[in-house]
Amino acid sequence: MILAIDIGNTNIVLGVFKDETLIANFRLATDHFKTTDEYASIIMLLMEKNNIDIKGVRGVIISSVVPSLIYTFSKLCRKYINSEPIVVGPGVKTGVKIHIDNPREVGADRIVNAAAAINKYGAPVIVVDFGTATTFDVVDKNSCYVGGLICPGIKLSIKALHTGTAKLPEVEIEKPDRVVGTNTIRSIQSGIYYGYLSMVDGIIEKIIDELGCDIKNLSVITTGGLGSIFVRESKYLKVYEPNLTLEGLRIIYEKNC
Incomplete structure (x- = not known):
């Protein structure tokens, strides 16, 4: 089995693969203050509840946009899994040709997404990732990663609207029945949903x-x-891949083993 770990600013997503099949995945809140042992205890408990023996994990791959947690999870892999993890970064084979000004600047998760998208859908391809930030990653017809865009994430926008105003509440994210809101909450929800859609x-x-x-x-x-x-309302977003990053990590792991 392979353990894939994607460390984001808001969540840490873990996936366990048996051959090419994702047999379990977990989502943890990103916490800079948790220790290696605390993360390990949570992960081992989740794996136990899913009838997965951690001793069966033969390899680990990590992508992270939180540098401080790379050490935490690398240590976890050595101590509890007896495995030296592959950390996506310079020197790791991804199968993606990067054609931007400074390849070291691009987030590991974005390259991982591109690797998965190319492998599954070919090129050209655009990946839109709705995370802490909303990112667009672009691969041209020659399978070259040529750049993208970084926009404020939906939750960040809602939080900024709430904290930056005196009376506007923090709302749940959902699609309103109509564009024109008839109360404050519906007006915010409509602005967020249809604003991002457009x-x-x-x-x-x-x-x-x-x-x-x-x-x-x-x-x-x-x-x-x-x-x-x-996905249903957009003119272009027709395919939703919730585990795209985990799939990309598995692909990159295989390229480096």
Whole structure:
């Protein structure tokens, strides 16, 4: 079995693969203050409840946008799994050719998503990830990662709206029945939902223009916790892959073993 760990700013997602099949996945809150032993106890308990023997894990791969937690989880792998993890970064084979100004700047999770998307859907492909930030990652027809966009995430936007105003409440994220809200909560929900929907479709249209390709030959993949709520309404978001990053980690692990 392979353990894939994606450390994000808000959540840590773990997936256990048996061969190419994801047999279990878990989501933890990212906590900079938890120790190696605290994370290990939670992970081992979750694996036990899913009837997974941690001794059966033969390898681990990690992607992280939180540098301080790379050491924590690397130590966890050595101490509790007896395995030296592969940490996605410079020197690790990803199968993705990176054509941007400074390849070291791009987040590991974005390259992992690109690797999974290319493997599963080919190129050109756009990956829209609704995480702490909403990111767009672009792979051209030659399978080269050519860059993308980083926008404030939906939850960040809601929090900023709430903390930056005197009377606006923090609302749940959901699709309103109509665009024009008839009360404050519905008005905020509509602004967030339809605002992001229009932003996403508008950005994708501009990316398509820059790539100079036909939408019929382009795949647009959605991932991230909030991606599913936009799939039905969007003009371009038709495929939702909740485990895209975990799949990408498995693919990269195999390339490096």
